[in-house]
Amino acid sequence: MAKAGWHVTVLEKQSTPGGRARQLKEAGFIFDMGPSWYWMPEVFERFFNSFGKKVSDYYKLDRLDPSYRVYWPQAPGGKDAPMDIPADYEALKKLFENIEPGSGSMLDSFMKEAVYKYEVGINKLVHKPGQSYTEFLDWELVKGVFKLDVFTSMKKHISKHFKNPKLQQLLEFPVLFLGALPENTPALYSLMNYADIKLGTWYPHEGMYKIVEGMFSVAEELGVKFIFNSDVCEIKVEKGKAVEVIANCQLLTGQPSGPIL
Numbered sequence: 001m002a003k004a005g006w007h008v009t010v011l012e013k014q015s016t017p018g019g020r021a022r023q024l025k026e027a028g029f030i031f032d033m034g035p036s037w038y039w040m041p042e043v044f045e046r047f048f049n050s051f052g053k054k055v056s057d058y059y060k061l062d063r064l065d066p067s068y069r070v071y072w073p074q075a076p077g078g079k080d081a082p083m084d085i086p087a088d089y090e091a092l093k094k095l096f097e098n099i100e101p102g103s104g105s106m107l108d109s110f111m112k113e114a115v116y117k118y119e120v121g122i123n124k125l126v127h128k129p130g131q132s133y134t135e136f137l138d139w140e141l142v143k144g145v146f147k148l149d150v151f152t153s154m155k156k157h158i159s160k161h162f163k164n165p166k167l168q169q170l171l172e173f174p175v176l177f178l179g180a181l182p183e184n185t186p187a188l189y190s191l192m193n194y195a196d197i198k199l200g201t202w203y204p205h206e207g208m209y210k211i212v213e214g215m216f217s218v219a220e221e222l223g224v225k226f227i228f229n230s231d232v233c234e235i236k237v238e239k240g241k242a243v244e245v246i247a248n249c250q251l252l253t254g255q256p257s258g259p260i261l
């Protein structure tokens with residue numbers, strides 16, 4: 001909005017920016033309080049580019065190898081060792097093959113579908129502004145509706161390719177990021193397996209809060225004003241237009257503190 005010329009004021013109820021990605025400093029230690037997986041780096045690049053900036057203007061990224069470690073639930077007396085997921089695709093295929101013979105080449109065909117979904121899904125769905133249904137009347141989307149697997153679930157799609165329960169769980173877990181279950185999520189979202197396996201897991205030097213600091217700087221550079229410790233309790237609307245914002249109504253007298261914008 002600021003880039004489009006609006007005067008923007010952000011009312012934030014916490015004392016710092018970041019929300020779920022906030023940071024906690026305690027006894028000389030610093031903790032990221034939310035995200036730890038940095039996936040789809042081009043989404044962040046695209047965000048900063050849209051303000052004439054680059055990710056590297058704000059933080060340095062490393063691709064992690066291994067990408068992450070998976071701990072299996074232990075049955076009583078069980079001793080399933082944690083599994084490191086290699087960043088290298090060929091090494092991952094070997095790992096799959098050791099668990100289920102034939103699953104390495106299955107992973108190839110699974111990823112071939114996933115890359116198609118990623119390209120169409122990200123470019124034709126995610127990056128659309130979402131202001132009108134007509135944005136989605138796209139020939140590529142219509143043509144690809146079956147290839148995009150919107151009518152089958154992630155669970156079914158994965159179990160069609162892989163029989164081993166560990167491999168199934170490995171491929172199902174990214175759906176967790178959608179706050180969803182693999183049985184209820186369309187197999188279109190195997191695009192997230194592409195993001196995981198091919199695009200990789202990254203990490204900003206000094207932690208995830210660097211992303212927040214970067215976004216905060218961009219906003220400030222564009223003249224956005226931030227008012228912290230402002231818990232919005234009411235937005236007064238007249239004739240469909242917001243005319244007043246009331247913050248901290250509880251904090252003061254139990255009565256609205258009065259309009260602050």
Ligand SMILES: Cc1cc2nc3c(=O)[nH]c(=O)nc-3n(C[C@H](O)[C@H](O)[C@H](O)COP(=O)(O)OP(=O)(O)OC[C@H]3O[C@@H](n4cnc5c(N)ncnc54)[C@H](O)[C@@H]3O)c2cc1C
Nearest residue numbers: 011012013014018019020021033034035036037230231232
């Ligand atoms: C434990 C955890 C792990 C996660 N892991 C990952 C991960 O690995 N990778 C990943 O990509 N994502 C992850 N996420 C998700 C990611 O953190 C969030 O999707 C993202 O931070 C949401 O950003 P947001 O700005 O949309 O919302 P929020 O971060 O929720 O920001 C909303 C802001 O509004 C403020 N606010 C709310 N109500 C009011 C009010 N009445 N008045 C004023 N201010 C108000 C809040 O204080 C907050 O600052 C994780 C989240 C959590 C909690």
